[in-house]
Amino acid sequence: MPHLWIVLSLMSAFSLATSDALTKRVITPSNEYIIAWFRVVYALPGLALAAALTPAPALDGTFFLAFCSALPLEIVAILLYYKALRISPLSLSLPFLSLTPVFLILFSWIIMGQAVSLLGAAGIALIALGGYGLNLSSLRAGPLGPLKAVARERGSLYMLVVALIYSATSALGKLAIAHSSPAFFGATYYLALAVCLLPVIALRRGGWRFLAELRGTARVALLPGVFDAVHSVSHFYAVSMANVAYMVAIKRSSLLIGSAYGYFLFGERNFRERLIGSLLMFTGFVIIVVYG
Numbered sequence: 001m002p003h004l005w006i007v008l009s010l011m012s013a014f015s016l017a018t019s020d021a022l023t024k025r026v027i028t029p030s031n032e033y034i035i036a037w038f039r040v041v042y043a044l045p046g047l048a049l050a051a052a053l054t055p056a057p058a059l060d061g062t063f064f065l066a067f068c069s070a071l072p073l074e075i076v077a078i079l080l081y082y083k084a085l086r087i088s089p090l091s092l093s094l095p096f097l098s099l100t101p102v103f104l105i106l107f108s109w110i111i112m113g114q115a116v117s118l119l120g121a122a123g124i125a126l127i128a129l130g131g132y133g134l135n136l137s138s139l140r141a142g143p144l145g146p147l148k149a150v151a152r153e154r155g156s157l158y159m160l161v162v163a164l165i166y167s168a169t170s171a172l173g174k175l176a177i178a179h180s181s182p183a184f185f186g187a188t189y190y191l192a193l194a195v196c197l198l199p200v201i202a203l204r205r206g207g208w209r210f211l212a213e214l215r216g217t218a219r220v221a222l223l224p225g226v227f228d229a230v231h232s233v234s235h236f237y238a239v240s241m242a243n244v245a246y247m248v249a250i251k252r253s254s255l256l257i258g259s260a261y262g263y264f265l266f267g268e269r270n271f272r273e274r275l276i277g278s279l280l281m282f283t284g285f286v287i288i289v290v291y292g
């Protein structure tokens with residue numbers, strides 16, 4: 001199937017947006033880090049099964065360098081991501097992840113030596129422009145109005161940092177997959193995240209007393225975790241098949257779905273305004289699929 005990576009990218013996008021919407025329904029200041037941990041843990045069985053069904057790869061120094069470089073960055077991104085989910089509207093915070101493929105043009109060239117075509121870059125630029133257009137009403141305050149609106153929204157600022165980090169970890173993950181396999185990297189990476197997140201959560205929560213809360217949070221985190229498992233497996237296989245900047249750009253169609261969830265499930269306002277930005281992102285997606 002020549003365009004299987006597109007199908008997998010869209011599957012990853014839908015399951016990620018659904019997991020985020022389900023997470024926003026149950027996340028609170030007291031459980032945000034625990035839910036983040038459970039979403040990693042619940043993805044492990046599917047990734048482990050995929051790894052068990054594929055031959056064990058031969059590993060080299062490049063794999064370990066990419067793996068160990070991505071891991072601490074991923075932990076910082078996870079903590080910021082879930083805090084942004086909790087404090088900001090989905091339709092305003094999530095779309096700023098559209099900047100990830102823009103940053104990836106640079107990171108994928110530096111780390112992987114992958115370049116994008118002129119039309120592919122145009123598609124990525126449209127996706128970024130859509131993110132800028134999410135605050136069109138702020139243009140009344142001048143051309144920098146949308147950026148000032150972002151500065152007032154802490155969740156959006158967190159997501160901008162997450163977008164930058166994800167551009168680096170996506171390129172590093174692509175490099176690690178090239179020197180192992182999608183299933184092996186996904187399973188070992190998520191296992192390492194699950195282990196490393198525990199002391200980080202303990203540090204953030206002032207001790208290990210949070211372990212007593214795991215049982216109560218396990219149930220509410222189950223459904224978001226199942227969808228995140230689908231997202232993770234499809235992501236690792238898709239990124240192994242395509243230019244990482246194109247794959248992540250298509251995956252960011254999750255922003256369209258996330259904005260819709262924000263409107264229909266949480267009654268978020270300014271949906272029509274944000275829909276314009278989302279449609280620009282979708283146009284960029286089409287250009288990448290057809291011409292990238």
